[in-house]
Amino acid sequence: DTGVSQNPRHKITKRGQNVTFRCDPISEHNRLYWYRQTLGQGPEFLTYFQNEAQLEKSRLLSDRFSAERPKGSFSTLEIQRTEQGDSAMYLCASSLGQGPFFGPGTRLTVL
Amino acid sequence: AQSVSQHNHHVILSEAASLELGCNYSYGGTVNLFWYVQYPGQHLQLLLKYFSGDPLVKGIKGFEAEFIKSKFSFNLRKPSVQWSDTAEYFCAVKTGSSNTGKLIFGQGTTLQVKP
Numbered sequence: 200d201t202g203v204s205q206n207p208r209h210k211i212t213k214r215g216q217n218v219t220f221r222c223d224p225i226s227e228h229n230r231l232y233w234y235r236q237t238l239g240q241g242p243e244f245l246t247y248f249q250n251e252a253q254l255e256k257s258r259l260l261s262d263r264f265s266a267e268r269p270k271g272s273f274s275t276l277e278i279q280r281t282e283q284g285d286s287a288m289y290l291c292a293s294s295l296g297q298g299p300f301f302g303p304g305t306r307l308t309v310l
Numbered sequence: 311a312q313s314v315s316q317h318n319h320h321v322i323l324s325e326a327a328s329l330e331l332g333c334n335y336s337y338g339g340t341v342n343l344f345w346y347v348q349y350p351g352q353h354l355q356l357l358l359k360y361f362s363g364d365p366l367v368k369g370i371k372g373f374e375a376e377f378i379k380s381k382f383s384f385n386l387r388k389p390s391v392q393w394s395d396t397a398e399y400f401c402a403v404k405t406g407s408s409n410t411g412k413l414i415f416g417q418g419t420t421l422q423v424k425p
Contacts, residue, residue: 230411241314241400241415242354255410290354294411297361298344301354 203302205291211308212281219277220305224293231274232299233266234290235259242290248274281309312337314403316416323391324424331386331419333375333401340406343384344413345375349397357399360384371395393425 204223212218224231229250234242245264247255250271260266263281268274278285286309292299317332335341345357358369365377375386384401398420402413 232412239417241402241418242413244412244414247410247412249410255412296411298356298359299411299413300356301346303353 203291203293203300205289205302205305207305208303209306209308211310213310214283215280217277217279218281218307219275220289220291220307222274222276222291222293222302224273224291225300226272228293228295228300229271230294230296230299231268232292232294233274233276234292234301236288236290236304237286245276245289278307281307283309285309312403312405312414314401314414314416316399316401316419318419319417320420320422322422322424325393326390327423329386329388329391329395329421331399331401331421333384333386333416334382335384335401335403335414336382337403337405342404343375343377344402344404345369345373345384345386346400346402346415347397348400348418354400357386391421391423393423395421396423397421 206221231248233245236242246266248268263279266276288304290304292301313336315334343360346354347357348354358367360367360377368374373388398418400418401416
């Protein structure tokens, strides 16, 4: 499979715990995005990487959220001290500059 | 703020009916436009995109969309829908002011096609 992959696909956690998600983009894609999607809404942009550099962060991304792309390949998104409002689908996408391709997402449920 | 509006939240059609889903955006400059589809249990897939040139864009599975700059619209059409088109459809825009390529999405339209 040469698409974008994300792990885990589902994560259930208790409020206050930390969680980390991983995204493996399409191999030659230098652009990587994280989005968040809640029920009944379209995806909302969280952050953008070009190679290993994080070039843009949404105001939606509070201090509890951090993302990395250490070698310009895979990326991780960490949420510290999770809150119930963090429950959502977290989507990763990658591109070479036209029309990003999305992964299957990680569904986070915070109890 | 830049935004995308999809006026139809839930559309129900019978097979073979024609489809038009509305999409309007608020941005006065250069835009790139996209339609994505999400079939039940699957991830977002790119249906079609407009970057420049012919404003009538043809995508996969018989879908097309027309960019009308004066109306800030990019409506999705299909002459004859099939039961397998049941899905959620998202319109998205990349504005010329963004050099990151980030997309702004509409809230989506759920299409239900009855056999």
